[in-house]
Amino acid sequence: MEVQKGLIEAFYNTYPLEKAKELDKSPLCSEYELFIKELWPSIVESFHNSTEFETAIRFCCYETARKSEIGLEERLKCLFAILDLLVIGNEINESFCDHLLPFLILEELMDIHTVNECAKLYEYFETRPSLMKGIVSNRGRGPVLLRISNELLRRLSRQENSSFCGRIDILLSKAFPPEERSGANLRGDYNTVHSFGKVELSPPSTPISDRTDLSYHKKLNTLFTAYWDLQCMCSNPPKLLASDTLPKFIDAAGSAIQAFESILQNTFFNGKSNPTIDPNSSSLLSEKYITLDKGFPSKYIYSRSLFEYQLSDEDFRLQAILQLIIIFDFLLDHSKERIERRTLEKWTNKAVIPIVILSDEDTSKLNELSKEAYSFLHTARCGSVQRTIKEIIHIEGNWKLWKGLGCPSLEKPLVDKAAIDEAVEGLKKLTNTPVKLRFAMGNAALSRLWEQAGENTLDDLKKEERYRIPSPESFLSGVKADKFEIEEAVRDDDKHFHEQSLATKTWRAFRSAINSHLQNFSDTGLGDVELLCNSIEGKPTTSKITPSIPPAFDIHIIEGEELLEEMKKRENVKHNSQNFASPMQTDAEGDIVQNEEEKESVEVEEGKHKNDLPKVSPKPPTEGVDSEVNGESLVQVNKVLKSEDDNTSEASKDPSSHVKSPENIEKLKQNDDHFEVTEEITSTINSKISEKQENNVAETILEVTSSPKSSENSQKQSEITKKRGRDEEDEPSDLHSSPKRPKTGEDGEIVL
Amino acid sequence: MEETAIRSRLTVEERPLKRLISRCLGFAAQNVDEANLRDLEIEFSALSAFWLRLQMQLDMNAKEVDVYEGELKKTQTFCEAEKTEISQLEQDLLVAQEELRKREQYDELAKPIMSKGLRSRTEQQESIGKLQDAIRELEEENANYVKAWNLRKDIFDETLKQMNHLQSILHPPSNPESDSEEGIASEGENPSSSSSTQYKAK
Numbered sequence: 001m002e003v004q005k006g007l008i009e010a011f012y013n014t015y016p017l018e019k020a021k022e023l024d025k026s027p028l029c030s031e032y033e034l035f036i037k038e039l040w041p042s043i044v045e046s047f048h049n050s051t052e053f054e055t056a057i058r059f060c061c062y063e064t065a066r067k068s069e070i071g072l073e074e075r076l077k078c079l080f081a082i083l084d085l086l087v088i089g090n091e092i093n094e095s096f097c098d099h100l101l102p103f104l105i106l107e108e109l110m111d112i113h114t115v116n117e118c119a120k121l122y123e124y125f126e127t128r129p130s131l132m133k134g135i136v137s138n139r140g141r142g143p144v145l146l147r148i149s150n151e152l153l154r155r156l157s158r159q160e161n162s163s164f165c166g167r168i169d170i171l172l173s174k175a176f177p178p179e180e181r182s183g184a185n186l187r188g189d190y191n192t193v194h195s196f197g198k199v200e201l202s203p204p205s206t207p208i209s210d211r212t213d214l215s216y217h218k219k220l221n222t223l224f225t226a227y228w229d230l231q232c233m234c235s236n237p238p239k240l241l242a243s244d245t246l247p248k249f250i251d252a253a254g255s256a257i258q259a260f261e262s263i264l265q266n267t268f269f270n271g272k273s274n275p276t277i278d279p280n281s282s283s284l285l286s287e288k289y290i291t292l293d294k295g296f297p298s299k300y301i302y303s304r305s306l307f308e309y310q311l312s313d314e315d316f317r318l319q320a321i322l323q324l325i326i327i328f329d330f331l332l333d334h335s336k337e338r339i340e341r342r343t344l345e346k347w348t349n350k351a352v353i354p355i356v357i358l359s360d361e362d363t364s365k366l367n368e369l370s371k372e373a374y375s376f377l378h379t380a381r382c383g384s385v386q387r388t389i390k391e392i393i394h395i396e397g398n399w400k401l402w403k404g405l406g407c408p409s410l411e412k413p414l415v416d417k418a419a420i421d422e423a424v425e426g427l428k429k430l431t432n433t434p435v436k437l438r439f440a441m442g443n444a445a446l447s448r449l450w451e452q453a454g455e456n457t458l459d460d461l462k463k464e465e466r467y468r469i470p471s472p473e474s475f476l477s478g479v480k481a482d483k484f485e486i487e488e489a490v491r492d493d494d495k496h497f498h499e500q501s502l503a504t505k506t507w508r509a510f511r512s513a514i515n516s517h518l519q520n521f522s523d524t525g526l527g528d529v530e531l532l533c534n535s536i537e538g539k540p541t542t543s544k545i546t547p548s549i550p551p552a553f554d555i556h557i558i559e560g561e562e563l564l565e566e567m568k569k570r571e572n573v574k575h576n577s578q579n580f581a582s583p584m585q586t587d588a589e590g591d592i593v594q595n596e597e598e599k600e601s602v603e604v605e606e607g608k609h610k611n612d613l614p615k616v617s618p619k620p621p622t623e624g625v626d627s628e629v630n631g632e633s634l635v636q637v638n639k640v641l642k643s644e645d646d647n648t649s650e651a652s653k654d655p656s657s658h659v660k661s662p663e664n665i666e667k668l669k670q671n672d673d674h675f676e677v678t679e680e681i682t683s684t685i686n687s688k689i690s691e692k693q694e695n696n697v698a699e700t701i702l703e704v705t706s707s708p709k710s711s712e713n714s715q716k717q718s719e720i721t722k723k724r725g726r727d728e729e730d731e732p733s734d735l736h737s738s739p740k741r742p743k744t745g746e747d748g749e750i751v752l
Numbered sequence: 753m754e755e756t757a758i759r760s761r762l763t764v765e766e767r768p769l770k771r772l773i774s775r776c777l778g779f780a781a782q783n784v785d786e787a788n789l790r791d792l793e794i795e796f797s798a799l800s801a802f803w804l805r806l807q808m809q810l811d812m813n814a815k816e817v818d819v820y821e822g823e824l825k826k827t828q829t830f831c832e833a834e835k836t837e838i839s840q841l842e843q844d845l846l847v848a849q850e851e852l853r854k855r856e857q858y859d860e861l862a863k864p865i866m867s868k869g870l871r872s873r874t875e876q877q878e879s880i881g882k883l884q885d886a887i888r889e890l891e892e893e894n895a896n897y898v899k900a901w902n903l904r905k906d907i908f909d910e911t912l913k914q915m916n917h918l919q920s921i922l923h924p925p926s927n928p929e930s931d932s933e934e935g936i937a938s939e940g941e942n943p944s945s946s947s948s949t950q951y952k953a954k
Contacts, residue, residue: 003793003796003797003800004797004800004801007797048791048794049791049794051794051795051798052794052797054798055794055797055798055801058798058801058804058805059801059804062801062804062805062808065808066808108805111805111809111812112805112808112809112812113812114812114815114816114819115816154757
């Protein structure tokens with residue numbers, strides 16, 4: 001004990017712990033490092049050798065750990081300060097302070113402290129990432145770290161301390177590279193330590209009386225046994241590949257998946273008299289996705305009475321489905337397709353290559369079951385969980401491939417030196433100064449080209465011809481040449497070409513002449529360049545103008561003569577008419593009128609006599625009436641024609657204005673005659689119609705009287721024949737009446 | 753697995769002891785000197801530190817064992833309490849089921865009564881009173897009826913006697929036909945009774 005106290009005092013005299021804690025708030029900072037470097041010589045002097053120093057460190061740590069009156073955090077700060085001293089001491093003097101010492105001390109501290117305290121103590125590694133650099137699993141600090149971690153994992157409970165277990169695994173994954181073989185599980189072993197035994201169905205404690213409940217409970221019992229058999233099988237997947245076990249597994253998995261789907265569709269609990277979930281309730285969705293408070297993990301609680309509530313828990317069902325999906329993927333790795341793929345990929349790790357091969361039937365069944373399981377996930381969680389699981393299985397497939405190829409290093413190989421040299425050379429080529437140009441501006445070559453240019457020089461561009469508007473006279477020679485060529489052209493193409501060139505030249509000549517020679521356009525005729533030039537020069541053009549004027553002027557002269565003649569004739573006619581009209585009007589008006597009336601009466605009588613003849617002719621009597629009508633109309637037409645002829649003849653005989661007035665009078669009289677004739681005709685027609693109507697009435701009366709007496713058809717036929725006879729008898733009366741008409745007509749005329 | 757872990761652990765923990773042993777052997781060969789003595793003290797102090805760690809480890813293990821035992825006891829007590837509660841609940845369930853059965857029987861009996869429709873208590877009492885009055889009247893009528901019946905019997909007997917008397921007076925026993933007929937019937941059927949003959953005669 002005295003030695004222990006002495007060592008502790010010596011250590012604390014040389015190492016002021018309070019100041020070290022203050023400086024060490026940010027772990028292993030530069031200030032703390034300088035502080036330690038200053039103190040290090042005195043520390044080395046105070047101890048005889050490294051063993052004594054280590055012993056002193058241990059005593060201090062144990063003493064600090066034993067002090068329960070100080071809080072855990074304060075104790076940990078002291079311990080961490082001591083450990084940091086060791087880390088920096090190793091950097092300063094490797095021989096005096098070994099690089100394993102902080103890890104060994106920490107291992108001993110882990111052994112001393114309880115599990116909850118170790119959780120805090122382990123933070124030393126998490127807060128000092130520099131310690132993890134260069135760690136290798138087979139020598140140095142690596143084995144000590146692994147030993148510490150594995151010991152802790154062995155002490156911890158996976159159920160209660162799951163977060164601490166995760167922290168340890170994360171630290172190890174950071175410290176060691178992913179291709180570390182000790183963590184790869186090269187043989188593909190399964191953890192079968194925690195497998196549980198077979199679950200037997202205990203007899204129900206409460207009696208079951210209803211038949212519906214009986215069927216329901218039978219269904220539930222079968223599912224209970226199937227589910228827990230599945231759990232037994234899933235605990236050791238390689239055993240499933242035996243010929244006896246696989247069919248059982250497939251049947252149990254199928255029944256479980258179907259049951260879960262029916263639960264999701266809310267039809268599983270219908271058989272119960274008092275269902276746990278009411279299928280007709282309005283709050284279906286909340287109950288459908290029920291999640292009990294802590295859940296029922298599927299490993300340890302397998303009571304029959306609780307199974308119903310486990311099934312209603314969504315997490316329970318999802319956990320079971322996930323488990324089955326993973327097992328399906330494992331089993332399908334033994335299908336023929338994947339084995340062929342594996343041979344193509346050339347796996348070298350024989351321990352992982354499967355020995356058993358699935359049959360086609362089993363493969364198809366497992367594929368169907370996996371599809372059903374994924375569809376269940378899709379309906380239950382809308383596809384998000386499904387995608388996550390597929391991705392995870394895909395990634396695991398890649399890890400399997402990596403393992404099958406013998407765990408190659410994940411580091412890419414270094415680039416070849418030749419490739420690097422080539423790259424360097426290429427870069428040098430690109431960065432070299434460019435080659436100088438052969439010539440600069442104003443060199444000899446350009447001067448030579450400039451001198452030999454000939455007419456294509458800058459001075460030539462300044463000539464007046466290039467920018468001055470040409471005068472009309474300059475086009476004259478071209479115009480003459482084109483005209484000559486047009487006359488002598490043989491081909492149509494040449495002719496057209498020259499015509500167009502002539503047109504363009506003419507246009508340009510007149511266009512240039514607009515500004516300065518507009519007054520001369522009147523002398524150019526129809527666009528003649530020669531005339532334009534002559535007028536501009538002031539030459540006489542009277543001899544040329546005269547031949548172009550006559551044709552248009554001649555046409556107009558002819559028309560003018562005709563108009564003059566007509567005007568003269570009209571004037572003469574007017575004078576004559578005035579002279580002749582005045583004496584005749586006063587003298588011969590009455591006589592002329594009387595004579596005309598007599599003539600008209602005679603003509604009318606002649607027309608009527610002519611009309612009578614065709615009536616007497618042997619035409620059918622029914623048509624007689626029509627002929628009469630036509631005859632009268634024809635008579636009218638003839639009269640009109642005659643009157644017209646008379647008019648013309650009279651006009652020719654008596655060329656005077658007085659002649660017109662008696663013509664008008666005659667026309668009026670003729671019209672009156674026509675009206676009278678038409679009236680007579682209509683009256684006769686009406687009388688005939690009335691006579692016929694009377695006859696018809698008599699016939700109808702006879703029929704009425706005879707009908708009730710006689711009913712024989714023969715009598716009716718005789719009556720019909722009688723009717724026909726009567727009609728025939730009536731016809732000659734019409735003939736008798738027809739000759740009377742002209743008489744009445746004659747009387748009318750006489751009256752007139 | 754456990755044995756391998758223990759062995760690997762022992763190989764680590766044996767190191768300070770082996771070191772001390774080797775040092776002591778070395779010291780035996782050398783001369784006694786202050787430096788050597790100090791070195792020897794240092795080695796022994798290291799061993800004492802090792803032992804101190806082991807002691808602390810044992811204490812920590814004992815502490816954890818106490819914690820786990822406490823949890824175990826707590827769990828066991830909880831299980832026992834739950835079991836008792838379960839058994840009690842089962843008994844309550846049986847009682848409740850029996851009560852439910854009785855209620856169902858009562859409901860079956862009560863349905864036809866309830867379907868007719870109920871009347872108030874006052875109405876029921878009035879109807880009971882009326883029924884009792886009716887019963888009383890019927891009893892009285894019954895008594896009167898008995899008296900009337902007895903009276904009619906007496907009258908009938910008297911008329912029969914008088915009839916027999918008249919018949920004996922009007923018709924003497926000298927008629928052979930009537931006597932022979934009556935005699936045959938009386939002898940064959942009812943020889944002892946005399947009233948039956950009278951009935952038949954009528």
